[in-house]
Amino acid sequence: MSMTVLTVDDSRTMRDMLKLALSEAGYNVIQAxxxxxxxxxxxxxxxxxxxxxxxxxxxxxxxxxEGVRRDDTYRAVPILVLTTESDAEKKSRARxxxxxxxxxxxxxxxxxxxxxxxxxx
Amino acid sequence: MDPMEAIKQTFFxxxxxxxxxxxxxxxxxxxxxxxxxxxxxxxRAVHSIKGGAGAFGLEDLVRFAHVFETTLDHVRAGRLAPxxxxxxxxxxxxxxxxxLVRAARDGGVVDEARCExxxxxxxxxxxEDETGDGDDGMGELDFQPLSFEPIxxxxxxxxxxxxxxxxxxxxxxxxxxxxxLAAADGRTTWIIHFRPHASLYAxxxxxxxxxxxxxxxxxxxxTLDDSTxxxxxxxxxxxxxxxxxxxxxxxxxxxxxxxxFEWVEDDCDLKIEREGGAAEVASVQxxxxxxxxxxxxxxxxxxxxxxxPPPIPQIAEPAPLDVAALIRKAQAAEEPVLAPxxxxxxxxxxxxxxxxxxNATATTATIRVxxxxxxxxxDLVGELVINQAMLAQRVTESxxxxxxxxxxxxxxxxxxTREIQDSVMAIRAQPVKSVFQRxxxxxxxxxxxxxxxxxxxxxGEGCEVDKTVIERLSDPLTxxxxxxxxxxxxRPDKRIAAGKSGEGVVRLSAAHRSGRxxxxxxxxxxxxxxxxVKDIAIExxxxxxxxxxxxxxxxxxxxxxxxxxASEVSDISGRGVGMDVVxxxxxxxxxxxxxxxxxxxxSTFTLSLPLTLAVLDGMVVSAGSQTLVVPLTAIIETLQPxxxxxxxxxxxxxxxxxxxxxxxxxxxxxALGYSDEAVEPAKGVALLxxxxxxxxxxxxxxxIQGQRQVVIxxxxxxxxxxxxxxxxxxxxxxxxxxxxxxxxxxxxxKGLESPAPVLRTAAIG
Amino acid sequence: METAPPATLALPDVLDLKATSHLVAxxxxxxxxxxxxxxxxxxxxxxxxxxxxLSATAAWKQDGAVLTVRQPSDAFREGLQLMGAEARLIPExxx
Numbered sequence: 001m002s003m004t005v006l007t008v009d010d011s012r013t014m015r016d017m018l019k020l021a022l023s024e025a026g027y028n029v030i031q032a033x034x035x036x037x038x039x040x041x042x043x044x045x046x047x048x049x050x051x052x053x054x055x056x057x058x059x060x061x062x063x064x065x066e067g068v069r070r071d072d073t074y075r076a077v078p079i080l081v082l083t084t085e086s087d088a089e090k091k092s093r094a095r096x097x098x099x100x101x102x103x104x105x106x107x108x109x110x111x112x113x114x115x116x117x118x119x120x121x
Numbered sequence: 122m123d124p125m126e127a128i129k130q131t132f133f134x135x136x137x138x139x140x141x142x143x144x145x146x147x148x149x150x151x152x153x154x155x156x157x158x159x160x161x162x163x164x165r166a167v168h169s170i171k172g173g174a175g176a177f178g179l180e181d182l183v184r185f186a187h188v189f190e191t192t193l194d195h196v197r198a199g200r201l202a203p204x205x206x207x208x209x210x211x212x213x214x215x216x217x218x219x220x221l222v223r224a225a226r227d228g229g230v231v232d233e234a235r236c237e238x239x240x241x242x243x244x245x246x247x248x249e250d251e252t253g254d255g256d257d258g259m260g261e262l263d264f265q266p267l268s269f270e271p272i273x274x275x276x277x278x279x280x281x282x283x284x285x286x287x288x289x290x291x292x293x294x295x296x297x298x299x300x301x302l303a304a305a306d307g308r309t310t311w312i313i314h315f316r317p318h319a320s321l322y323a324x325x326x327x328x329x330x331x332x333x334x335x336x337x338x339x340x341x342x343x344t345l346d347d348s349t350x351x352x353x354x355x356x357x358x359x360x361x362x363x364x365x366x367x368x369x370x371x372x373x374x375x376x377x378x379x380x381x382f383e384w385v386e387d388d389c390d391l392k393i394e395r396e397g398g399a400a401e402v403a404s405v406q407x408x409x410x411x412x413x414x415x416x417x418x419x420x421x422x423x424x425x426x427x428x429x430p431p432p433i434p435q436i437a438e439p440a441p442l443d444v445a446a447l448i449r450k451a452q453a454a455e456e457p458v459l460a461p462x463x464x465x466x467x468x469x470x471x472x473x474x475x476x477x478x479x480n481a482t483a484t485t486a487t488i489r490v491x492x493x494x495x496x497x498x499x500d501l502v503g504e505l506v507i508n509q510a511m512l513a514q515r516v517t518e519s520x521x522x523x524x525x526x527x528x529x530x531x532x533x534x535x536x537x538t539r540e541i542q543d544s545v546m547a548i549r550a551q552p553v554k555s556v557f558q559r560x561x562x563x564x565x566x567x568x569x570x571x572x573x574x575x576x577x578x579x580x581g582e583g584c585e586v587d588k589t590v591i592e593r594l595s596d597p598l599t600x601x602x603x604x605x606x607x608x609x610x611x612r613p614d615k616r617i618a619a620g621k622s623g624e625g626v627v628r629l630s631a632a633h634r635s636g637r638x639x640x641x642x643x644x645x646x647x648x649x650x651x652x653x654v655k656d657i658a659i660e661x662x663x664x665x666x667x668x669x670x671x672x673x674x675x676x677x678x679x680x681x682x683x684x685x686x687a688s689e690v691s692d693i694s695g696r697g698v699g700m701d702v703v704x705x706x707x708x709x710x711x712x713x714x715x716x717x718x719x720x721x722x723x724s725t726f727t728l729s730l731p732l733t734l735a736v737l738d739g740m741v742v743s744a745g746s747q748t749l750v751v752p753l754t755a756i757i758e759t760l761q762p763x764x765x766x767x768x769x770x771x772x773x774x775x776x777x778x779x780x781x782x783x784x785x786x787x788x789x790x791x792a793l794g795y796s797d798e799a800v801e802p803a804k805g806v807a808l809l810x811x812x813x814x815x816x817x818x819x820x821x822x823x824x825i826q827g828q829r830q831v832v833i834x835x836x837x838x839x840x841x842x843x844x845x846x847x848x849x850x851x852x853x854x855x856x857x858x859x860x861x862x863x864x865x866x867x868x869x870x871k872g873l874e875s876p877a878p879v880l881r882t883a884a885i886g
Numbered sequence: 887m888e889t890a891p892p893a894t895l896a897l898p899d900v901l902d903l904k905a906t907s908h909l910v911a912x913x914x915x916x917x918x919x920x921x922x923x924x925x926x927x928x929x930x931x932x933x934x935x936x937x938x939x940l941s942a943t944a945a946w947k948q949d950g951a952v953l954t955v956r957q958p959s960d961a962f963r964e965g966l967q968l969m970g971a972e973a974r975l976i977p978e979x980x981x
Contacts, residue, residue: 010165013132013173020124055165076903078325100325101384106176118334118381121327121902121930317933322903328933332968343970353913353941358906362937365970 003120004028006047008038008064009082010056014105018051018082021109027116035059039067042074049120051103054083054090062097069098078119082107132173133226139166140219141558147215148561151208160203164193170218179225181236182218188240189214192247201246210242216562308339308372310396316346316364321388323359332365334381339371368396492588495548499735502538502545503832509538510853546733550585553631553640556595557582560602560629567606574613574624575606581631586638587733590710594640594730597703601642601726602627604700609644609724619721621645638732643725649718651675658684676716676724680704708864711737711754739831739860740808741852742822744789745796750831750850750860751808751820759825760807762786767802777807777819784809787866788821793845810863818867833860892920892952897928897962901935909935913942918949926957931965939975 005027007018015031022029030045032038034056042050050068054061061081068074078100083090091102103115146163171186192211195201217239220231313335317328335341346364356362369378375393382391513531521527557579564577586594610616610625617623628643651672658664658678670678678684682701707714712730731737731754739750766778767786777786786807790796800821807819831850836843836859847862893916898905913921923939946953955976958966966972 011169011173012135013128013169013176016128016131017125017176020128055168057162057165072904075323076325095324095387098324105172119326119330119384121330121932322932322934325903327902329931329936329965329968336968343968345970345974347937347940350937350941350944353910353917353938353945356910356938356941358910358938359903359934360937361934363933363940363969 002026002028003048003116004030004045005049005051005116006030006032006038006041006045007051007082008032008035008041008056008061009051009053010034011053014053014082018112021112022116025109025113025116035061035064035067038064042068042071046073047077049116050077050079051082051116052079054081054094062093065094065097065099080115080119129177132177133222135173136170136222136226139170140215140222141555142166143215143218144212144561145558147208147212150203151205151212155203157197160193160197164190164197167193167218170222174225177225181231182221182225185214185218185221185236185240188243188247189218192243195247207246210239210246212565214239214243216565219562308370309374310368310370311375311378312394312396313367313369313378314364314390314392314394315367315382316390317361317385318388318390319357319359319361321385322361324385324388326385326388328363328365331381331385332367335367335369335378338373338377338381339369341370342368344368364390490548495545499545499549502542503735503834506538506542506832507851507853509534511851511855514853514855542736546587546735547585549588549733549735551588551591552583552585553591553594553638554582556591556598557629557631559595560598563599563602564606564627567603571607572612573606573610575610576624576626577602578626578628579630580628584631584633584638585732586730587735589734590638590730590732593706593710597706597728598629598640598642600700600703602629605642605644605646605724605726609646611647615647619647633732634729638730640728640730641725642728643723645723648720648722648724649676649679649716651720654678672718676718679716680714708754710734711752713754735833736830737833737850737860738828739850740828741826741831741858742789742806742808743824743826744793744800744822747790747793747795748826748852748856748858749789749822750858751810751822752847752860752863753828755810755863757809757811757817760809760819762802762805762807762819762821764802777802779809779819785818785867786821787818789861789866790821790823792866810867816867820861820866831858831860892922892954894922894924894956896924896926899927900930901928901965902930902932903934905932906934906938909938913938913945917945918951920952921946921954923953923955924957925955925962926959928959928962928965931962931969933969936965936969936971940971943975 005022007015007022007029008031009015009018010033015033019029019031030041030047032041035052036059038050038052039059052061052064056064059067061083065079065081068077068079075098079098081091081094081099081102082105083094083102094102100119101115103112143163143166146159146166149159150163167186167190171183171190174182174186189211192201192207196203196207201207217231217236221236223229224231315328315331317326317331321328332341332343336343344366346366347362349364350356350362371378378393382389385391509531513535516527516531560579561577564575567573568575605627606625610627611619611621613623616625626645628641630643631638631640633639655664655670655675655678658675658681659666659668661683663678663681663684664670679700680703682699684699684701704714707728707730710730711734712728714729715727716724717727718724737750738753740753740756742749742751760777760779762777767775768778768783769775775786775788776783788799791799800823802821805821805823806825807821809817809819811817831852833848834850836846836849840849843859845862845866846859847865848860850858850860852858895912895916898908901909943953955962958976963972963976966975
């Protein structure tokens, strides 16, 4: 039974890269294109880990994380923030919103999978 | 294809979209839409290009995008006003970014000096020196496509409290310089004190998993401290009352150990010390007051592990060794495949539902499908349409009454079939936006080269048309826009002298009109210079010097092959392409082009194109024993010729006189070998058609059976290429009908055609 | 030893953040009785549920009642081991 990872990113390139890296690592991957779509996809699915971008149209990563944490069903799901922003301010905002950890783009596959493994039971 | 290579292609496609968005956004901002939505979209476009470029190690692109992004970030944050000067620079920067993307995609280089200049200009706006190599840390980071950011200390995050609360030397990066007191086997034993706060759990981190990470690094002995555990009834269920001390023997260094706690630094008390040496301590303290108590306790007891007995004495043998063994086992099982399947499985019941529900939701927005599959579907629907038509014909033949249930049912089926066909065609349809959005840049460049001032206005970008039509529309449109600016618009001084605004307007619009798409390119320039056009045509021998032509006829001269002249060719419009080529490519798409011009007011070129290349409006005719389809777009008019109008000109060839002009008369049955005898003019029908380059001819056929929409089936794909035949279709009665290749037919007779008569007949059209 | 059969509480599959409140309430409702915790279905054990279980052990001891963990799943035992708590909750398993 493989674990499911939900990735939320507005870039098709990034979605494809995540999908490739994660499915090759044996994860079941579901994807969304922005925060609002992410919350929609979340309903009716039960990802073991969520990976989200920050800069997205309609609803950014901060809003998405807050939305997930507000939902009792999903508040214990680990959320990793995937972003090119390496500055402390973005990280602390993401943390304040409820993020579990972060991965800095560009990522390599081993590190990505390792990050998931660290937070996934 | 290598999956990464495929993703790279996706990246470049996405770049194109983002570049378009960037340009549109910048133009919108220039037009006064400075709302945060627009600004953010522009920022995101550049940000996204940079992100992907970083992943593929495209350094030039990253470097330029980074500078651009920095400037945009200032605009986004309101530190820079999006004024005209800045927007001009950013629009040019967008062009450079586009060139960099294409250079990365297709190979080739972008003029480094040009990049440099724009980087400097952007940097000047954002107040940062971006020209040198002194890129900031973030830029550097992005240049590491395969490596990962080393887990770094962020001393800011914890040092202040550490200094205050901890009597030990606060440590930060300087710890790296401390000499390693490594054991003989290269392994060091560390003592890790870890007390999670409630916030650690609230962020969905988990002590058990953090401890598991330590276990992966080496041998661990884990001691649980539950001394602050409250009675069950007083317990805050989501509080945090436990602490752990882990004795870890590992070859990994302090950074690696800290790395395991990277995400929880603010959510726990953490102290890492080398066993036996209290001086080297890494400590992280969150804001929790308990941390202070702990720190003090640790200060008075420098080696707590030695003093701290297991809190509950009945532990005969400590669990630690088991843990280490267990973890090794887990690692062994897990690492080869990197498969999370071996980790603690998630609730079994949740999963099947997960997959299905997720698939269902994830696909709501858009899906990407192989074009082959869509084309296969279109093919099948084509078959369905044909099949339905055949069925209808059989039913009619069987003599069932019009009001019978079968016939009514068939009518409904036909309706449904058409609807399916339209829907399937719509899958291939795309908005013309993808072509239109390349034009603003072109307009800017042509304007810059010609010294003219242009405003390009686009309308109807949402109009959809078949993907292939869109792809083949780009070149003709490019040429037409160039032409409009280069030849259509006057220089600013002339415009002003003529009482117009110095800035010329070129309008590009698309609209759906009766099942076709109509695209117009118009300018508010001087209009076609008719005396000049006529002179050129005479000079080129395209018309007789004494030809009397209407204004419309003169305007249409520009579409003649050979009209485009050296004296008329400038740097921009030249390139050996004349309007005849434009016309030909439009006709190849089953389209038509026309021009209307008013002196002093400008010209309008109008393209009318079919929405799809999969169906065709045709006239069904018979020639000899064959049923043929003539594309309706090629037919100018149908004629009932009189014997007297047909004149033999030797070699079995004929011309027909039409209102004073002569055009070649082609007997289709003879030309294609379907009959041995020519149709008697009075008994047949002539179709006046226009082929490539405006060449006209009359096609002699036996009879006209009617007009209908037919589904095009490739003859080459199913049989082989046949002279004079473009494709085939299947009619309602099940017969295969061939679709005529007008251009080939006309070309086969070309020697007979002379320019002047052709022009005369133009008056008829 | 006992005359009345002990009560049984089946532990939920996932003993994470979200399970703690229920777990505390369920345990408090069973105080004063001998209790068997059925850990056979546990797939995940987190620190917060562990502290609830540890506190419950202390409470049962204080009450003079017996609290035992029955059929611990592998995942449950792994969780205990990771957190150095196996001996406290399942003394007979600690060798």
